[in-house]
Amino acid sequence: MAGLGVARAVGFVAPALLLVGVFLVFPALWTLYIGVTDYQLTGPAAAAPSAVGLDNFAAVLDDALFTNSLWLTALFVLGSAVVGQNALGFALAWLLRRVRPWLRRTTEGLVLLAWILPGPVVAYLWFAVLSRDGGTLGLLLDDPTTAWLVQYPMVSLVVFNVWRGTAFSMLLYTSALAAVPPSQLETARLVGANGWQAVRDVVFPHIRGHVLTNTLLISLWTANDFTPFLLTAGGPNHESEVLPVLIYRQALEGGRLGYASAMSSLLLVGNLVVALVYLRLLRRRA
Amino acid sequence: MAGIGGAETTAKKTRWGILNAVVVIYALFPVLWIVSLSFKSKDTLADGNFIPRSWTFDNYSEIFKTTEFVRALANSIGIALIATAVAVVFGTMAAYAIARLDFPGKSLLVGVSLLIAMFPQVSLVSPLFEIERSLGLFDTWPGLILPYITFALPLAIYTLSAFFREIPWELEKAAKMDGATPGQAFRRVIAPLAAPGVFTTAILVFIFCWNDFLFAISLTSTERSRTVPVALSFFTGSSQFEDPTGSIAAAAVVITIPIILFVLFFQRRIVAGLTSGAVKG
Numbered sequence: 001m002a003g004l005g006v007a008r009a010v011g012f013v014a015p016a017l018l019l020v021g022v023f024l025v026f027p028a029l030w031t032l033y034i035g036v037t038d039y040q041l042t043g044p045a046a047a048a049p050s051a052v053g054l055d056n057f058a059a060v061l062d063d064a065l066f067t068n069s070l071w072l073t074a075l076f077v078l079g080s081a082v083v084g085q086n087a088l089g090f091a092l093a094w095l096l097r098r099v100r101p102w103l104r105r106t107t108e109g110l111v112l113l114a115w116i117l118p119g120p121v122v123a124y125l126w127f128a129v130l131s132r133d134g135g136t137l138g139l140l141l142d143d144p145t146t147a148w149l150v151q152y153p154m155v156s157l158v159v160f161n162v163w164r165g166t167a168f169s170m171l172l173y174t175s176a177l178a179a180v181p182p183s184q185l186e187t188a189r190l191v192g193a194n195g196w197q198a199v200r201d202v203v204f205p206h207i208r209g210h211v212l213t214n215t216l217l218i219s220l221w222t223a224n225d226f227t228p229f230l231l232t233a234g235g236p237n238h239e240s241e242v243l244p245v246l247i248y249r250q251a252l253e254g255g256r257l258g259y260a261s262a263m264s265s266l267l268l269v270g271n272l273v274v275a276l277v278y279l280r281l282l283r284r285r286a
Numbered sequence: 287m288a289g290i291g292g293a294e295t296t297a298k299k300t301r302w303g304i305l306n307a308v309v310v311i312y313a314l315f316p317v318l319w320i321v322s323l324s325f326k327s328k329d330t331l332a333d334g335n336f337i338p339r340s341w342t343f344d345n346y347s348e349i350f351k352t353t354e355f356v357r358a359l360a361n362s363i364g365i366a367l368i369a370t371a372v373a374v375v376f377g378t379m380a381a382y383a384i385a386r387l388d389f390p391g392k393s394l395l396v397g398v399s400l401l402i403a404m405f406p407q408v409s410l411v412s413p414l415f416e417i418e419r420s421l422g423l424f425d426t427w428p429g430l431i432l433p434y435i436t437f438a439l440p441l442a443i444y445t446l447s448a449f450f451r452e453i454p455w456e457l458e459k460a461a462k463m464d465g466a467t468p469g470q471a472f473r474r475v476i477a478p479l480a481a482p483g484v485f486t487t488a489i490l491v492f493i494f495c496w497n498d499f500l501f502a503i504s505l506t507s508t509e510r511s512r513t514v515p516v517a518l519s520f521f522t523g524s525s526q527f528e529d530p531t532g533s534i535a536a537a538a539v540v541i542t543i544p545i546i547l548f549v550l551f552f553q554r555r556i557v558a559g560l561t562s563g564a565v566k567g
Contacts, residue, residue: 006390012383013395016376016439023436024402027413034413109553113317116545116556118497120515121538125320168560175561217404224406226500230519244408251412252504264409275401 028268034261041255049258056262066263068238069246073223076157076242081222082215084162089169097177115167123230126160153232153240160231161222169214176210216278220271243267324535331531345536355537357509358517365427365513366495369434374488377442385450396447399440407437411504418505425507433501438491445490448562449483486559489552493545514541
């Protein structure tokens with residue numbers, strides 16, 4: 001079977017590889033290439049881009065907008081994914097593990113819904129909630145003058161992303177918790193451990209790998225997430241311009257394709273490094 | 287812990303009741319708000335009432351009268367269905383090879399799939415834009431279908447491989463020993479076992495295509511191939527001088543319906559699909 005296997009396997013895998021090669025790997029390499037040119041969407045540099053070496057990268061690293069955006073992205077990932085979604089997802093999974101199935105399923109369904117609703121729809125929902133005139137939150141707090149998305153853009157984005165993304169963490173922790181032996185929890189309870197001690201000393205050692213996987217996935221998703229564009233478009237005055245938004249605005253609104261590609265390349269490399277570190281950690285565990 | 291003493295149970299029940307109410311409000315409130323907006327008549331749109339004072343279907347009948355929305359809906363459905371079908375077929379083939387055949391670079395393929403599944407979409411927007419303009423794919427159906435398939439494939443392969451790893455493939459051999467032809471063995475034994483995984487993957491891929499905004503806004507420019515999530519952001523109301531809030535709310539409800547139906551009917555499958563790869567990884 002081995003000899004025949006290779007030929008057949010190639011046949012089975014080829015269509016997928018071909019598509020991924022043409023529409024994913026090739027554009028990714030192109031991004032790296034454009035990153036070292038002065039390519040523009042319009043103007044003379046659009047017709048005949050010339051290589052500028054690492055100038056773009058140097059300029060990007062020197063750009064206050066980029067540093068600002070890097071800092072905001074770090075804040076966004078740390079606040080909404082690493083802390084927010086992780087903690088809330090675990091708390092929900094932990095609290096729901098013993099309740100009746102219908103209750104658990106309903107909660108799960110609702111949280112899941114927040115995660116898989118179309119981005120423009122949720123963005124619109126949050127507009128309705130956060131806007132200044134007649135926004136739901138303003139009405140609830142009897143404070144019609146606060147424009148949440150303008151006055152507290154990053155806080156709004158973090159809260160929004162916790163709301164939107166908690167589902168994945170919750171589902172993952174739910175199935176992870178199912179693998180913790182109940183007898184050990186029972187023992188912990190008998191020796192008088194409180195809930196927090198039980199989580200720390202009994203549950204956590206069992207689910208350490210899941211915490212790692214979950215944190216990695218939600219961090220990368222959050223760092224690459226484009227939905228903030230729909231809520232604040234990076235504004236006001238770049239105060240919520242996370243990396244994907246900055247890249248998009250530089251490329252398609254500013255037309256500076258070369259410059260934006262240099263940023264994209266840095267984002268790609270960042271993703272790659274994080275993922276490789278993760279794969280190594282996993283392998284060491286296994 | 288559950289059900290020890292009478293007094294404790296009542297206290298616990300109350301606590302659960304409160305917790306549950308909080309979760310329901312947290313998840314559902316914004317959704318209900320937009321449903322309520324979509325049923326409000328024009329003059330009561332901004333009154334801040336949660337329950338519309340005068341119910342109307344005008345917002346819905348109006349958006350279905352504009353080609354802007356109807357065309358976008360047709361685009362959304364067609365593009366998402368085609369992309370899902372192709373991605374699932376190619377993904378199943380690749381995952382089958384990974385599960386059943388021995389070839390060099392197999393484990394690498396799964397690892398790379400996972401890596402690519404988390405790729406930043408935004409970093410590919412400008413090269414794709416260039417490629418599609420030079421190939422004449424810009425602002426066409428294939429111009430969206432192809433990137434969707436590509437972006438969905440790694441996820442599909444990854445999820446399907448996790449499912450296929452669980453299939454007891456020896457059953458196929460056993461069926462053949464009992465006298466079934468290879469075709470019968472596949473159809474009667476393997477296909478029914480593989481179907482749930484394939485179906486789950488199809489749902490996930492469809493949701494991804496249906497929800498996408500970034501590709502749809504960057505790779506289209508006219509009604510010809512604009513999908514609903516993008517059309518939504520171009521909405522100006524049925525006439526130029528009208529507040530589009532009601533129309534946007536109605537359109538948002540329309541594109542949300544399939545997603546809600548998926549969650550209602552296939553929740554368990556979606557959950558299994560989302561966690562299968564990650565939990566075992």
